[in-house]
Amino acid sequence: MSKRSSKGTQPPAKRARKAPSIGAALESDGLRVPQLQDPTSSAFSIRTLPPDHVPxxxxxxxxxxxxxxxxxxxxxxxxxxxxxxxxxxxxxxxxxxxxxxxxxxALLSHPLIVEFFIQGDAITFSEEMTGVTKFTIVEIGRLKSQLTSLELIELKAADDRSVASVLDKCDRLEVVNLRGCVKVAEKSAAFLAKCPNLRVLNISHTSVPPLAVVPILVSAKRLEVLKAASLPNFNDNMMQKIQTLLEQNLKDENIGEMPSLKTLKLKLNRISETYLLPLLRYLPNLESLDLSFTNITHMPVGLPNNPSPPLRKLNITSTVITGTQLVAALKPFRTLRKLSIGALGAGLGSSARMNSSAMVLTDANLRELTDILAECEDLAEVSLVSNIKLGVSSERALQNFVRKAGRKCTVSLNLSNITALRSSVLCGLVPGELEAIGSEIDPPFTQSPLKTLLLNNTGVDDDAWRYISACQSLETLELAGTKFTEDGVFRIIDSCPILTKLDLTSCRGIKVTDRRRFFEVWEAQWKNK
Missing domain, CATH: 1.20.5 (Single alpha-helices involved in coiled-coils or other helix-helix interfaces)
Incomplete structure (x- = not known):
């Protein structure tokens, strides 16, 4: 009697059938839909307000x-x-x-996208679209000259060959966003240099060689936005080569400067101001500059040919620029709209949470900075995140900042990780509030237009509700790691009618099970109380 293999003695195992996503090719020439599951990783408690108009x-x-x-x-x-x-x-x-x-x-598959949705003059694919393949990307090329905007954001499927094939066919592109497409490299860059109509280009976190940016800068004379964060081997030696090559190319093209370029992002590149300053002299109309997490030690603004460029947005978070240098550099500017100066002194690649000895922004610096920002009429966003020396000796400088500058912001104020910050610091959010500010002259107050307030990992508690509630335009409030309890947050929701996003992560005064559904808890337990 012959032995049967163990395989033969067992019933054949059933293969796990993977439910196809919408648009997947099936034998029945149909579309089959798996159960819809949309789990969220968001830490926010979110509510949807009724529309204020008929759609x-x-x-x-x-x-x-x-x-x-x-x-x-x-x-x-x-x-x-x-x-x-x-x-x-x-x-x-x-x-x-x-x-x-x-x-x-995740339910948008390659067949569905190709058959129905590759249309129009703008295409956007994002990392959540797991059904996108390199063949899906290649199909975008059929739009040819019709396509003016291409956004492929953090797509694993976006390799250099497939993206280059699209760029080769679509010669009228004005907006190209390839952020996070790590396989995009030289071939794509070569075809980008043949897109003369480019106005916006984002190649951050790709494998595009830094030197390949120069031909793009020279050919795309209408380029207004260049984002090139965290490119491979982007250091001072490379900056010197870029500066030399750019100077030669501009000379050959008989161009003295690049007046169209208004936004430059060089975040997370190992560059210093040594070779950055010569590059910036070609940008007389620069409005937005992001040098966060770089090796710069001095502010590279105020150039010989333009001592006061129209700078509106500046990000130098996690650099070693001192507070004194910052204040001196910003004195000529009254056009600032956005200022991000988090963790000053931390340096390139450092964690936002540093020990106090590494921080360089002091209360004295903040007082001078407040006077500058108070004169900026269009101030929209300010971030002081993780400057943990602030407020240690006294809270008066922070109070003064909130009163004169913070409450003016029309978009966002980020005071997270300032561990000495207490509820009383926020009294300046209230019109006419002068508690603990002393005899300083009170400017005329109007309602704060602030839409986003971040207070994560600070010492604020329920006492802050009366100050935060004065921000009637507030839409997003982050209180992770604070001492707030249900009572304080309930009162804020009562007073802020368009508040739709709350972050209550690690708030020990609020039940873990309630943190992501807090608006529902408010509806059930408090609203009609």
């Missing part, structure tokens, strides 16, 4: 289609759905694709 009928229909995705692609309806999708006009398809990317990105 357009097309918007209502598109929202219903997205909400009923499983129903409309059921086996008995898929052919009808496909037929109607083919008949929809391009603007509606484009709107529907944007909604699907937001609501069900």
């Amino acid at each position: 357009a009928l097309t918007t209502i229909c598109a929202r219903l289609f997205v909400a009923k995705l499983q129903f409309v692609f059921h086996d008995t309806r898929r052919r009808t759905t496909q037929r109607w999708l083919r008949r929809l006009p391009e603007p509606i398809i484009t709107k529907m694709f944007a909604m699907l990317r937001h609501a069900h990105p």
